[in-house]
Amino acid sequence: MKKRFHQIDLFRKYPHDVQQEVFSNLINTAKNTAWGKQYGYADQLSVKEFQERVPLSTYEDLYPQIERVMRGEQNVLWPSKVEWFAKSSGTTNARSKFIPVTPEALEDCHYKGGKDMLSIYANNFPDAKVFSGKALSIGGSHHPNEFNGNTRCGDISAVIMQNLPLWAEAMRTPPLKVALMDTWEEKIQKMVEICVKENVTALSGVPTWTYVLLNRILETTGKKDITEVWPNLELFTHGAVAFGPYRELFRQLIPSEKMRYLEVYNASEGFFGIQDEPELLDEMLLMLDYGVFYEFIPMDQVDEAEPEVLTLDQVELGKNYALVISTNAGLWRYKIGDTVKFTSLSPYRIKISGRTKHFINAFGEEVVVENAEAAITKACAATNATITNFTAAPIYFEGKSKGGHQWIIEFSQQPSNLEQFTHVLDQTLREVNSDYDAKRQHDLALRAPLITVAPTGAFLKWLEHKGKLGGQHKVPRLANSREYLEEILEVNQL
Template structure:
């Protein structure tokens, strides 16, 4: 672990050199693939040439190659044999994406990220007792491809768990046969049964589903808080959704100042960031030696067909960028769908600011997920509320009505006053987003938000009806249409 901290310090100190070397290795390795031959990888000598020759890709652009690999062809996007695919919905829509997972990406990205997370944590907290117990992780499930029985598909967590070395499997709970169950309700019950008997010292997973498990554990055991079940619990490693709105939920259920929370940025496409400082909450070190080459699209150019991308040495603090990656699994100049902004450039640290498709801009207000999460967190703090989930969408302008935003919020603990909650939400959005503030001036274009406190279980019920319980599935925080919001209300009879 100490040796690895030294390596991390090297890419902190020499970020551009590390990325340049990695870029050359990726292009060289893939030069004899079908993709590499198509774009002349053999004689690409610079990043500039790479950017000029190779188009920026969406999933739809790469799908014809991915589909062929899933049916058994190899050496199309990457030379190694691809036998695993991470199934990603990204959101809760019906279309699933299948992301290739090469042996290199599994070992040098996903596993390396997990090991680095432990290395960084131990470096931050050298007195840890983490390894005296087990780590509890909530995985998804996997299954053979319908096209090819030699190919397996599943949540990236399931792909990782299934391929863990024996020593790593011995350090975690529940056992694989439980962790990889595909029926969510049955899995939760079995996880409770198995894990309450263990000495759990750490948790990892998506905050939403982890909280569902912890609540069920308290219901079954009759305990008041999780420390009565696992007195040595000290770490929750979380990712996939912003933790701010969930922070109070976990403080209530794990009431100790000795509990540590570490944010990671891991996705089906790769492992990208790890919180490397105490007390920085959602600020993460961009991991530069994981077989991922990074480019960045300024968000004001995102809608262009082939926008100019920036390399790491060209980015600026505080600006929103769409993330573009080239990876050791054959994703080339791939728009991952996330937006980030840099909080530091020496070393490079980032915050996830949202999704390229998750925003509200019906009236030129350009509200992004980060704005919404900051506002919800502030409104909860001011009114004593605790939330479990939320979504928001525009209210369109009609002939006699002005527009606005409509919010569905599921409270774990109701605010002392819903009107005040709404006011703080609105005020905070105006503070953090000047475009929203301008549209709210004297209600000229936007009225104050309409907030509905929906019954507990509303969002889970919707996910269940869509067959999306568990795994990496998430509630879309913001949408520029009313599709999700109206569907949630209809399913729940609201």
């Protein structure tokens, strides 16, 4: 771990050299693939030539090539044999995505990220005893690829777990056969039965699902809080959704001064960031030597046919960028759909600011996920509330009535005053988003938010109805249409 930390320090100091090396390795490795031949990778392209020749791609653009790989054709996007595909529903599209997981992506990106996470944690906390017990993680499941039964598809967590080396598997709980069960309700119950008997020192997973599991453990054991179940618990590594709205919730579940939280940015497409400084909440070190070459599109150009695409040395602090990646999984200039904001340029640190398609802009207000989560967090703090889930969508103009936003919120602890909660939510949105504020002036275009309080389990009920219970499926925070919101209202008869 100490050796690896010196390597991390190297890309902190020489980020552009490291990214150039990654770029050269990617191009050279893929030069004889079908994709590499199409775009002349053998010409030893410069970054500028690469940007001129190779188009920006969405999943839909790359899918014809990915389908060829899924049907068993090799050397299409990447030369290594592809036997695994990470299945992702996406968060703005109901159709599943299948991301190739090459041996290089697994070893040099996903596993490297997991090891670096522990290296950084141990370096920051020399007194850590996390290795004295087991790590509990909630995995997904995998199944044969419908195009080719010799390969398999599943949540990236399931792909990683299935391929863990024996030493790593020995350090985690529950056993693989339970962790990879595809029946969510049965899996949770089995996890509770097994894991309460273990010395769990670390948790990892999506906050939403981890919260569900921890609550089930308290219900089953009758314990007051999680410290009575696992007194040596000290670390929760979390990702996929912003932790701000959940922070107080977990403090209540795990009221321990030694409990620490570490954010990571891992996705089906790769592992990109790790919180390297404990006090920098929501900020992560951009990991530059994982076989991922990064580009960035300024958000004001994201919908343009030919946007300006920046490399790492061209980005600026505090601006929103759509993330573009080229990877050792054979994703080329792939628009992942996430937006990031740089909080530091030396070293390069980012925070996830939202999704390119996850926003509300029905009235020119341009509210992004980052705004929504800041507002929810502040409203919870002001009214002593905690939430388990939320989503928001526009209330469109109807007749002479003004537009607005409707929020469906599931509280684990109700606000002391719902009216005050709504006021703080609204005021915070006005503070962090000038466009929203302008529309709210004198109720010009937007009326105050409408809060619909959902009963316990409402979002899980909706996910179950959609066939997306468990794994890495998550609730869309914002949508520019009322599709998701109306479905949740209908399923729960609200």
